[in-house]
Amino acid sequence: MAAEAKRLKLETDKSTDNLTNDSLIHFLNWCEKVGVVISPKVYVNKKGTVSDYGMLAREDIEEGEVLFTVPRSAVLYQNTTAIHSMLEKEKEILDSQSGWVPLLLSLLYEVTNSESHWKPYFSLWPDFCFLNHPMFWSEGERQRLLSGTSILEAVHKDIVNIQHEYNTIVLPFMKSHPEFFDPQKHTLELYQKLVAFVMAYSLDNNVDWMLVKIGAV
Incomplete structure (x- = not known):
């Protein structure tokens, strides 16, 4: 038993x-x-x-x-973040091809909030100063190490899509809510790192994207 x-x-x-x-x-x-x-x-x-x-x-x-x-109340996603009411109210303008913008905005806010409910959880996250993912390699490294594979094109497409999503949806939204976001702190670089994190440690329960990571294993 x-x-x-x-x-x-x-x-x-x-x-x-x-x-x-x-x-x-x-x-x-x-x-x-x-x-x-x-x-x-x-x-x-x-x-x-x-x-x-x-x-x-x-x-x-x-x-x-x-x-x-x-x-569910302990899982970090757009319905449990401290800014969930704002995200729900403006969800139509946060619609994107990836479908991840509300979750990523939740992460941007919570991970930089010293009073976040998930602060003990964030303390176990990998160091975001260095992520060994092709998305964060130089273009020369990607060409040298990934040339001839489908990964090279896939990574390039991801980078272009992430930058477009940030510049056309995330950045305008943050500028309209300066009480919660600061583009100088909630940068494209941080957004890209959170995208990589979500790609590795999220699940889809057919309702919302949720982050369920305990630790990097």
Whole structure:
């Protein structure tokens, strides 16, 4: 029988040095507060993962076993952000080919808001100063390393579309709401990085795009 799920605990796992990082302790305290429930068979740590924080198994896991549950209220997307009323009111002008503008505006606002409800969650995000994704390589690097593949054209198309979306939809919207956004802070560069992040760590529940990342694994 699968082990009964329970709330995240904050005791140190001596065998793995779990919870030795203040950001992780803060994050797990936040998870407990917002109702995230996790199986005792898994834990969050950096050790044993490919990159940054990830979820690892303490013991064998049965097929179909629930490892964690996250209440919708704890998921960051356009219906839970502090600016959701504004986004809903003006959703028609935020329509785009990607369909991600409301989510990305939510992220732009929350990730730069020191009082954000998701601040403990953001503390575990990868360092945005460097993202090793073709979108952020120089044009020369892309030509040299991706020439002859379909990736080169796909990345170029993504860059053009992102820039167009930012300049024609996002930037005008931000300028009309200076109480929430500052183009000097909410730049195209940050927008591109958040796009890459959403592409890697979001899901579509057939209603809205939602960000569900716990850590880079």
